[in-house]
Amino acid sequence: MPTPLTLTPLTGIPLIHPGDDIAAAILRSITDMKLILKDGDIFVLAQKIVSKAEGRIINLNTIIPSSEAVKYAKITEKDPRLIELILKESQSVLRACPGVIIVEHRLGFVCANAGIDHSNVGWASDEEQSIGVANSLEKKLESNDQPPEEWVLLLPEDPDRTARSLRNALEKATNKKLGFMIIDSHGRAWRMGTVGVAIGLASLPGVIDLRGESDIFGYKLRATQIGVADELAAAASLVMGQAAERCPIVHVRGFPYRLRETSLNEVLRPKEMDLFR
Numbered sequence: 001m002p003t004p005l006t007l008t009p010l011t012g013i014p015l016i017h018p019g020d021d022i023a024a025a026i027l028r029s030i031t032d033m034k035l036i037l038k039d040g041d042i043f044v045l046a047q048k049i050v051s052k053a054e055g056r057i058i059n060l061n062t063i064i065p066s067s068e069a070v071k072y073a074k075i076t077e078k079d080p081r082l083i084e085l086i087l088k089e090s091q092s093v094l095r096a097c098p099g100v101i102i103v104e105h106r107l108g109f110v111c112a113n114a115g116i117d118h119s120n121v122g123w124a125s126d127e128e129q130s131i132g133v134a135n136s137l138e139k140k141l142e143s144n145d146q147p148p149e150e151w152v153l154l155l156p157e158d159p160d161r162t163a164r165s166l167r168n169a170l171e172k173a174t175n176k177k178l179g180f181m182i183i184d185s186h187g188r189a190w191r192m193g194t195v196g197v198a199i200g201l202a203s204l205p206g207v208i209d210l211r212g213e214s215d216i217f218g219y220k221l222r223a224t225q226i227g228v229a230d231e232l233a234a235a236a237s238l239v240m241g242q243a244a245e246r247c248p249i250v251h252v253r254g255f256p257y258r259l260r261e262t263s264l265n266e267v268l269r270p271k272e273m274d275l276f277r
Helices: 021-031 047-053 068-077 080-088 128-131 136-140 159-175 228-240
Strands: 004-010 043-047 055-059 090-097 100-105 111-112 151-153 179-186 194-202 249-253
Touching: 021 055, 021 151, 021 159, 021 249, 043 047, 043 159, 043 228, 047 151, 047 159, 047 179, 055 080, 068 080, 068 090, 080 090, 080 100, 111 179, 159 179, 159 194, 179 228, 194 228, 228 249
Parallel strands: 043 179
Antiparallel strands: 004 249, 043 249, 055 151, 090 100, 100 111, 179 194
């Protein structure tokens, strides 16, 4: 009998600033929620809070576009300063047309804009949020005449490393065996819309290989490999939301596979097997 899979948003997570301790924020939240952790529990974190904590916010006014960036900016009709950051965060450009630039990120996966984002980049205090200040970053920067759209957020420097660090801190504090995953929203080659996908893993399997297992009729599976990390990432993304929900961390219980050491490389398709490149 399959066990229920439960995804619970952590409450009370503050807006994250550069240098903030995410592990401490998780511990405060689970204490306030009276959540008793069990071996095998998993935490799924939105990329944005990790990037903010690591100070991966960049002001476009500090960027000088290269000639290559200007070239791609004309093709894509995008800000050449943004294109310069995309190129710096990428190994190669795979597609470029008006409105779209698809790259192989330096971390190895394929995505649009190297994962660089404008949305939810600003930070405000909880007090400012409570009085309805929608974007205190604009207020903070009034003296420099730099509007919020001049700021962008890069993906974490090493999401696997961050996931391992957070796992180690929480395991030490709770004496439980835990899994951690950092996720981002990516588009897909065959379908419209974005879904949550894994970009950093710690103790959470990326792919489960069922080849050689039998189905209910005794047929031996020959090709079935399940992207379980991305399946869970998509489910957690539904709980998190994509706009103003302020739910960047989800606790998961009932994941049907054993935790083990892993990394993002487990889910990346080798180039020789990629029919789209």
